[in-house]
Amino acid sequence: MPELPEVETVARDLARLVGGATICTGRILRTANLSTPDPETFTRAIAGRRIEGVRRRAKWVLVDLEGGLILMVHLRMTGQLVVLPATSTPDPYVRAELQLSDQRVIRFRDVRAFGRLALVARREDGSPSRSLDPSGEAALGDHGPEPLEATFTASRFASDLKGRRGRLKSLLLDQRFIAGLGNIYVDEALWRARLHPLATAAALRAAEAERLHHAIVSLLREAVAARGSSIDDYTGPDGDGEMQERLAVYQRGGAPCMRCGTTIRRVTLGGRGTHYCPRCQPLPRGRRAAGSVGDLKKSSTLRRGPRWSESLEEGSLGATATERAAARRRAVRSGGAR
Numbered sequence: 001m002p003e004l005p006e007v008e009t010v011a012r013d014l015a016r017l018v019g020g021a022t023i024c025t026g027r028i029l030r031t032a033n034l035s036t037p038d039p040e041t042f043t044r045a046i047a048g049r050r051i052e053g054v055r056r057r058a059k060w061v062l063v064d065l066e067g068g069l070i071l072m073v074h075l076r077m078t079g080q081l082v083v084l085p086a087t088s089t090p091d092p093y094v095r096a097e098l099q100l101s102d103q104r105v106i107r108f109r110d111v112r113a114f115g116r117l118a119l120v121a122r123r124e125d126g127s128p129s130r131s132l133d134p135s136g137e138a139a140l141g142d143h144g145p146e147p148l149e150a151t152f153t154a155s156r157f158a159s160d161l162k163g164r165r166g167r168l169k170s171l172l173l174d175q176r177f178i179a180g181l182g183n184i185y186v187d188e189a190l191w192r193a194r195l196h197p198l199a200t201a202a203a204l205r206a207a208e209a210e211r212l213h214h215a216i217v218s219l220l221r222e223a224v225a226a227r228g229s230s231i232d233d234y235t236g237p238d239g240d241g242e243m244q245e246r247l248a249v250y251q252r253g254g255a256p257c258m259r260c261g262t263t264i265r266r267v268t269l270g271g272r273g274t275h276y277c278p279r280c281q282p283l284p285r286g287r288r289a290a291g292s293v294g295d296l297k298k299s300s301t302l303r304r305g306p307r308w309s310e311s312l313e314e315g316s317l318g319a320t321a322t323e324r325a326a327a328r329r330r331a332v333r334s335g336g337a338r
């Protein structure tokens with residue numbers, strides 16, 4: 001699932017590709033993907049609006065439209081935003097499309113269809129409202145701080161951790177505590193900070209909290225610079241990311257730790273695959289641990305199947321030029337003969 005670096009990449013690509021363009025018409029092909037308003041109101045309200053810019057908040061892409069509206073997009077599992085010539089043929093996974101006045105089209109493509117779109121008003125402070133009423137409640141008001149903003153300091157993070165008795169991993173996944181992190185970057189940040197996923201958040205020592213803050217910020221900066229991790233179905237509007245090649249533990253269960261050589265463990269914690277080095281990230285003793293090794297269920301070290309886009313043949317239905325190019329690059333990288 002795309003996390004902060006991937007969503008940031010999508011927003012930056014889109015800003016460059018379609019910033020300043022005008023939307024002639026917009027239509028929703030699968031109504032279940034639209035949270036608000038109804039499809040007729042959506043089509044009426046979006047027509048003729050210029051795209052002023054594209055930005056990110058948490059894991060949402062926010063497309064700022066002329067006249068105080070925001071198109072919100074959450075990619076969830078398999079969502080993709082692609083910009084194509086208007087003449088290209090849509091495939092069965094396109095859930096919504098925006099025709100631009102310059103003969104291009106923005107398509108929201110989503111194989112598993114868990115993604116979400118919403119057309120809402122921009123509130124006075126620039127944040128999205130929950131509806132087309134700009135004085136409405138903030139749509140993302142319950143989200144935690146943005147880890148790449150200057151206000152996310154080590155001391156603020158340390159004080160936020162105080163009083164949180166839960167497991168470190170679950171807390172970092174909670175969007176109300178910190179925005180934008182998901183399974184990939186939480187596992188990676190914990191490895192970098194040498195902290196066990198079951199450590200009690202509130203019991204971290206000052207130096208550990210500072211290490212974790214530094215790990216989160218530096219990891220996310222690096223991942224944004226690398227255009228995110230192209231794992232499963234993620235690809236940016238302007239091509240794949242490369243961070244997947246630099247991940248130390250995520251999907252490396254059974255492989256040697258890059259720091260100490262110990263075998264990376266893959267376990268299931270709260271239903272989520274969790275990867276860590278048992279030597280670099282020891283379970284703390286006593287009350288400093290929010291659980292025991294018994295809570296970690298052994299899990300297969302096997303990767304899931306190939307990305308569906310890896311099985312695409314040249315010219316196959318649904319593949320965009322970007323995907324075909326990305327599939328070719330991956331095949332070359334992995335030494336495949338495709």
Ligand SMILES: [Zn+2]
Pocket residue numbers: 257258259260261262277278279280281
């Ligand atoms: Zn290690």
